[in-house]
Amino acid sequence: MPKKILVLSASPVKNGNTATLVKWFVEGCRKKRAKVEVVQAAFLKYKSNGCTSCRACQKLVKYECVINDDAKPVLAKMAEVDVIVMATPLYFYGASAQLKLVMDRMFSLYKWDNQAGTTETPLRGKTFVLIASAFEDIGLDVLEKVFAITADYSEMKFESLLVPNAGESGDVKKMEDVHKKAVALGRKVA
Ligand SMILES: Cc1cc2nc3c(=O)[nH]c(=O)nc-3n(C[C@H](O)[C@H](O)[C@H](O)COP(=O)(O)O)c2cc1C
Structure with missing residues (x-):
């Protein structure tokens, strides 16, 4: 069975470093005939500014966000695929706000029973x-930690590609070694 891969590409720059890294990663996935879908996560339209903490999802049997906007089908796909990829520029040592808007709504993909102490x-x-680029060589490790803990908490395997020295959108296009690494990562997870 070909793997199903969902990529959230979350830079507001349409043809910048994130877009290039995603393109190369997808190149690798396709070599293994994976079914890849790329969502332009910075251009989704929302009815709320991120997760409203309404907690209505916790009362549903389904793993579903009750806010009916562009994030809802993306979250549903996250529950279905084999591999979830988040690609972001480093913004003030974190993920882009555009990515966080959808990421926090992943709350709906968990059911907590605090009394029983269980998480499903x-x-x-x-x-x-995680695929991320930045100007400096500091901060990407902080971002990686957040994603690695999230993976660990959710009992997911974790992989990352971190690309420093990419202060201008377009810088990674000149990095042939990074091209090879991104393709290899795509092949590896597919
Ligand atoms: C709002 C903003 C915040 C940024 N914050 C950081 C930062 O904290 N550390 C860093 O090294 N680079 C930072 N950068 C640089 C970007 O992370 C970097 O240029 C990235 O590769 C851009 O990716 P893109 O072309 O896909 O948008 C920032 C850029 C912007 C626009």
């Missing part, structure tokens, strides 16, 4: 991939 999630067993 369809994310368990999937692979979670």
Whole structure:
């Protein structure tokens, strides 16, 4: 069975470093005939500014966000695929706000029973991939830690590609070594 891979490409720059890294990663996935879908996560339209903490999702049997906007089908796909990829520029040592808007709504992909001390999630067993670029060589490790803990918490495998020295959108296009790494990562997870 070909793997199903969902990529959230979350830079507001349409043809910048994130877009290039995603293109190369997808190149690798396709070599293994994976079914890849890329969502332009910075251009989704929302009815709320991120997760409203309404907690209505916790009362549903389904793993579903009750806010009916562009994020809803993306979250549903996250529950279905084998590999979830988040690609973001480093913004003030974190993910882009555009990515966080959808990421926080992943709250709906968990069911917590605090009394029993249990957590259920369809994310368990999937692979979670972070692809990130930045100007400096400091900060990407902080971002990676956030994603690695999230993967660990959800019992997902974790992979990452971190690309420093990319202060201008377009810088990674000159990095042939990074091209090879991105393709290899795509092949590896597919
Ligand atoms: C709002 C903003 C915040 C940024 N914050 C950081 C930062 O904290 N550390 C860093 O090294 N680079 C930072 N950068 C640089 C970007 O992370 C970097 O240029 C990235 O590769 C851009 O990716 P893109 O072309 O896909 O948008 C920032 C850029 C912007 C626009």
